[in-house]
Amino acid sequence: MSALGELRTLSRSRHRLSPAEKLEQKRDTKTAAVFLTPWLVGLLAITIGPVLASLYLAFTDYNLLQDPNFTGLANIRRMLGDERLGKALAVTFVYVLVSVPLQLIVALALALLLDRGLRGLAFYRSILYLPSLLGGSVAIAVLWRLVFGTDGLVNALLALFGVEGVGWVADPDTVLGTLVILHVWTFGAPMVIFLAGLRQIPRQFYEAAATDGASRLRQLTSITFPLLSPIIFFNLVLGLIGSFQAFTQAFIVSNGTGGPNDATLFFSLYLYQEGFVGFRMGYASALAWLLLIIIGAFTALNFWASKYWVFYND
Template sequence: MSTETAVMPEADVPPAPEHQRLSAGRRRGRRARKDRAGYLFLLPWFIGMLFTVVPFFASLYLAFTDYNLLNPPKWIGLENFTAMFRDPVLVKSLKVTFVYTFVSVPLSLAAALGVAMILNKGIRALPVYRAVFYLPSLLGASVAVVLLWRYVFGLDGIVNALLGWFGAPAIAWTSDPDYALTTLIILHVWTFGSPMVIFLAGLRQIPVMYYEAAAVDGASRWRRFRSITLPLLSPIIFFNLIQSLIASFQTFTQGFVMNDGGGGPANSTLFYNLYLYQQGFNQFHMGYASAMAWTLLVIIAAFTALTFFSAKYWVNYDN
């Protein structure tokens, strides 16, 4: 007996009602308009990215060339980088930058944390004190602030006037190689307002019951600071440390304004970025300056990576 398979005809699917087709079309049109609006708001970012990406790769190319802004770039390979090892002025600028960074950053963070802990005690008029301490950081290392600093530490400035009250001789702070960099370090420490505000926000997040329990157990203030404040505040310290390190390695305005762009006296304030500027825009060694810029990028990346690597030993993210 043969068995035949019955093939059932497919049922005709009725088309969607016209109002449903129209509403789907409206939804697609509305979504397309939203997409266009989103891209329109992103357009300034895309335009700004062109002004960043193009110079970024252009400087990478120029780092391997001999270029003086007047003639076309000439490919010379690694000669700019090898010449840096034979440049004693560059070595001096690196030394100045390292001393400035590794002295000013810890002092600035320590001052910011100390003032934040004082303000965290719940004193009256806290917003006023917070604004007063934050104001120098808001001004930053502007030209006006550095000019004011040069006047304060001048021979006839306020600092020497205060020293004169105690019978001490006047010091040529800005023209003596032994003191010129010290004045800029003090300036950096003075602008501790930004990390102070961040430290203050972090201190407000530490539960008071931890300190109360430690006090009941007889822990001293130093013990409470070392065992409670520092571990719970370590992520904030880590963040401020990274920010301060990167900013310090990029210091330029202080050295440029303090001694009229020369980095004096005796190159004692010749920061790496200042020497880079001199090579690029004073002597028109654009290829060499580009190589210096990429070297600075590697230095900053190395110290940032080292800081991130060390974070697992002292940064506490536990609740």
């Protein structure tokens, strides 16, 4: 018998299960189904159900108190002439395009610093990770408003150098910058991921480059960045998705108004105002789907562009 025939015979013998094995396989299948049932119920009732409901509501006039009234494309036509929606999109795009790259730069710089083998690395890593745990909380947003207020800590420090500060969170020209700083401050999560990626780069690459006379900068651009590019891409995608959904900081700093002069009117905050302040839930559902489309488009664009700068081992 040829080797190919022996392989086929072995394959058939593996597929012939005894009655006891078949019974055991059925029991395993039933057990798996039992354990998966809560997840499937949650997926249908908490995720898929509301998503489909919001898709229907996006084509209705619904105020939470009366039955939805189907209006077709009325909400989409309203979007096209909604000036506040345009403002919310502009504010959100500026926030995302500025804060995400800055946060990644700071996180990567600190990861490179920690990767040099500092004493007490675990302690520094834990301390630097804390902002990611606290940055999205209401308490930190309230503290941020106080720090950048007219009588806040920032102006007190500036007064030591004879500089008269302004009301950073009350000025339309500076309030968005304070939220960008807050987002950059929450660099802990991407920093830890960067540090893990740096630890996976073989040291012999750097040793070989140093032997050939490559400088630290050349090693960084020719070894570290290419080998770390999948991690950079991962953090970039997660950062974009999270930043487009930013809400708490703007809500607290502006007391839910998006002010001053709509300078902190993030898209998610405008969606909240339409749905839960104005009770225009149908329009809010349409806005939610617009946000989903925008995030999906940016994510798809990143995946398309990744083939030009992301390098994998294979």
